[in-house]
Amino acid sequence: MTKKNIKVALAGNPNSGKSTLFNALTGLNQSVGNYPGITVDKKLGNCTLDRSTKAQIIDLPGAYSLYSKSLDEKVTQQILCNKENKDYPDVIVIVADSSNLRKSLLFLSQIIDLKREVILALNMLDVSRNMGIVIDILQLADQLGINVVEINARKRTGIKELKDAILSVSFPKKEILDIKEIFPDIIDRANIIRENNNNYASFLSLCRHYIDNNSASKIKLEVLIKDEQFIPSRSQAKETVRRYKRIDKILHQCIGENKALIKRNFTKKIDDLLLHPILGYTCFLLVLFLIFQAIFSWSQLPMEWIDSGFSSFSSWVANTMNPGVLNDLVVNGILAGLGGIIIFIPQIAFLFAFIAFLEDTGYMARVSFIMDKILRGVGLNGRSIIPLLSGAACAVPAIMSARTISSSKERLITIFVVPLMSCSARLPVYTLIISMMIPETASWGPFNTQGLVMMGFYLLGFIAALTTAFVMKFIVKSRERGFYVMEMPSYKIPDYKTVLYTIIEKVKVFLFDAGKVIIAISIILWFLSSYAPSGKFEQIEQDYATVENSEIIIPSKKLEVSYAGIIGKTIEPVIKPLGFDWRIGISLITSFAAREVFVGTMSTIYSVGGTDNYYIKNKLKSAKNLDTGKPFFTTAVGVSLMLFYAFAMQCMTTIAVVFRETKGWKWPLIQLFYMTGLAYISSFIAYNLLS
Amino acid sequence: MKRLSELQVGEKAFVESIQDEFVEQQLLEMGVTPGQLIELERKSPFSDPIAVVVSNLLISIRLSDADNIIVKTQND
Known part of the structure; x- marks a missing residue:
């Protein structure tokens, strides 16, 4: 028997325990993808509701309302409102933090007024009880006209009841805020344009949160907005205030607050320490x-x-x-x-x-x-x-x-x-x-010199980042004002499963996103270093066949004549002022995919057996300058090389990710030129000062 | 009448209005609506941003944005 499959969306405020519930419902049965064209993570999972029904669960980005202000919220709004969206859910579950119910009800009441099949999952009731907040759940369900389920996502309780509620969901029995009462005439006219009598959907459309794809009605709505001098932002604010008034009325009938007990003392005490000036x-x-x-x-x-x-x-x-x-x-x-x-x-x-x-x-x-x-x-x-x-x-x-x-x-x-x-x-x-x-034994006071130099380079990167940001501040133009209003949630012990799933998810994203690029580049680099103009490799195999240590020397000589070697020699004039020769040039090219490849290439090129740092170190130490015959790796070359790697954008994956995140080639290219330029100039200065 | 940015640490007041449309919607949605009791719980080490409590919720906000929030203290 094939099971019926329904779509369920989890939505709610940030920090409401939505992701924990998602994990409780789906376990490891989840995957992360991308919404087409944008970079918001799309979390999908599956769970079984009963013997004949399965559900595809989608964990929507946290939002405070249906008014989208960021990309994340836009996704949430589109999926919940737009019937033509392919993720449009059959059932919506709003997850609410019981200790902050008021704030959660804004979003929920908007969904109710859209007349969507919705359930309220009251999470963390234990926390609110400890705070002295008593919620009359039956009364709340009655007032809202929907099913309310008590859950504890961390303890995995109430999950069965939630599944039952999803299966038996119905349309909301009430309207929370009659939007037509506030904007009587214009809503009627918008309903006619939209050929739909969902008042709240028409209001959202008037506020330019278009919920249908119909471009003809979009144009008509624009005309209506102009005619009526309807100001979306003012109207939204008005609606929000009115909505909260309704919510406060509802809450007044469902919540008994023991004022003497209400305290954020625990969080406040920790904040006294963690937000202390020193x-x-x-x-x-x-x-x-x-x-x-x-x-x-x-x-x-x-x-x-x-x-x-x-x-x-x-x-x-x-x-x-x-x-x-x-x-x-x-x-x-x-x-x-x-x-x-x-x-x-x-x-x-x-x-x-x-x-x-x-x-x-x-x-x-x-x-x-x-x-x-x-x-x-x-x-x-x-x-x-x-x-x-x-x-x-x-x-x-x-x-x-x-x-x-x-x-x-x-x-x-x-x-x-x-x-x-x-x-x-x-x-x-x-x-x-x-x-x-x-x-290794060198020290400066009680500190190991190697460690100090290492730390110095980390510090250098940090300073370079801050300085660059400071300069960028004056260059990047922005139409919008920077703003910063942020909720600081009460302290709680993290849910270890949520932490675990985050790790798995991030590792997956890294492996697949970075993996694709690196493997592609690796294949190209392999080709460049494994092939040479015809006859060259055969020549070397003949010439060095009888030489001592031929098995180490031949690969090194082959790399020199390969396409990678040819490129290395071509760029030598450019990198010579930094103290680099063609051998480092080859390493710069091969490590363009990923910096750490440098070590492997150096070991091949200086014909070292094995990639153990110890061997490479000694081989490199004995490497000679090909022109003068003196040791090649002087302090000047070493510092110059480290500076180059500190600043240069030697990472294909980063370029690919910046491209994806900024949606274009402009910024990754500027970044590439800027960082390479910075690397070149600082290496040049350091080399010339030290040599 | 005062600006939210002018409150002392520990001082309580009622939200009167938010004069900046940009910040207004964000704050309204978080439940900072006119008539709500607001308390300046603390300032960050450099006095900016500040942390305020509104209906059991701790919100951090920059001084420049707090300048646009008008509050009514108990003395008013």
Whole structure:
């Protein structure tokens, strides 16, 4: 028997526990995609309602009302209102935080007045009870004319009752606000134009939140708006105020508040500490320290496992497949590229675990609160702190996390400067060069010099990001005013499953989005470095066949004559002023896909067996300048190289993500030129000063 | 009558009107409607933004936006 399949949408205010309910309903049976043309995440999942009915659940972006002000809210509004939208749900579940019921009812009452099949899921009743708020659920259901279900998304209670309510849903029995009473004449006329007598839908259309795709009626509505001198924003405000008056009346009959008990004391006490002028920043620094510790130390071990696991897998594939071009392509092209991506999974998982945890506890909003003034000075927003810090792990998810910034100017500047933060892919490059130039035992006071230099480069990235933002502040023009009104939710213990699902989701997005680009580039780079104009490779194999260590020297010589080598030599005149030769030129090209490829290419080019840092380090140390015969890696070359990697946009994936997030090639290209220019100039200055 | 930005920490007042259309809709939707009791709970370390409580909800808002919110204190 085929089951009936219905569409259910979860909607509600931010922080209402919507995502937790989504996880409770669907478990791991969920996927994240994109809405066509825009970059809002689309979360879909499946669950079984009863023996004959399945439901496709869609978790809509949080919203305060049907009036969309951001892209996220626009998606929510379109799906809920537009019958022609392919995600138009059969049933809507509004999830509400019981301790803030008033605010949730605004959105809910709009849905009721649209006459949609809707259910109210009252979440976190335990919290509101502790606060002294008593809700008469039966009375509330009666007043609203819809089914109200008590749930606890974290404890997974009330889920069965919610499913039953979804199955037996009916149209709302009442109208909450009679919009025609406020705007009598114009609503009637809009109804005629729309050939529909849904008053509230007509009102939304008049406010230019078009809910049908009919362009002929759109034009007529515009004429009507002009004729009647109807001002959408004023009318919306008027409606909102009137709606709240109705809601307050309803709540008065359903809520008994024990005023003596109402307190936000717990949250207020924690805020006294976390928002304190001195202790607040100290706590924030400690949290940062913990995140860095996780990204750099805790993730080392799992990264080593992945590395060794993946290399045994690669060699297994290399030995199992028939030798030949295909084998080489799979092992040195595709698998090598893939290995470069999955190695970052532990770091990304840790970063998003922290972000999800901090977001879920309510701390992230506080960080924005104490950082806003400081970041505003350089053209950023309190919310920019999240992408900026995430940028220290990887610019790709960091740029994606800038979506929470509502001002488009501040969001654009954030996206622009995030890649300047030293991401984890720069780490292998820094590690290699630092370990080559500075002895491990060197110290400066009680500090290890290697560590200090490393920290210096991280600091440099941060300063470059802030300075760039400051300059951008005066360059980027914006029609809209930057604004910042944000809810600071009460503190709560995060739901571990929600944190877990966030990690899984982000890792998936990273693997697939970044993966596609990196594999494509890896194949191109493999081709460039595996092929040469005809006859060259054969020549080398003949010439060096009898030389000692031929198995190490031949690949190096082959790379030199390959297409990649030819390009490296072509760009040599350009990079010579920075102290680089064609060998580094090849590495710059191959590492354009991802910075960490630099180490692998250097090891091939300087004919080192194995990619162990220890061997590479010693080989590079003994490398000679091809013109003078003196050691090639002087301090000047080392610093110049590190500066180049600190600033240059050596990351295809970042370019791809910026393209996607800014919807065009303008900004990624400006970014590419700016960062490469900055890298070139600073390397040039450093090299000439030091040599 | 005062501006929200002029309240002292711990001071309570009633929302009178919001003079900036841009901020108005956002605040109205969060439940900051005329007649509501609003309390300035604290200021951030650099005195901007500020955190206010309205019907059990803690909201952070920049001083420049708080300038556009007119409130009536108990003395008025």
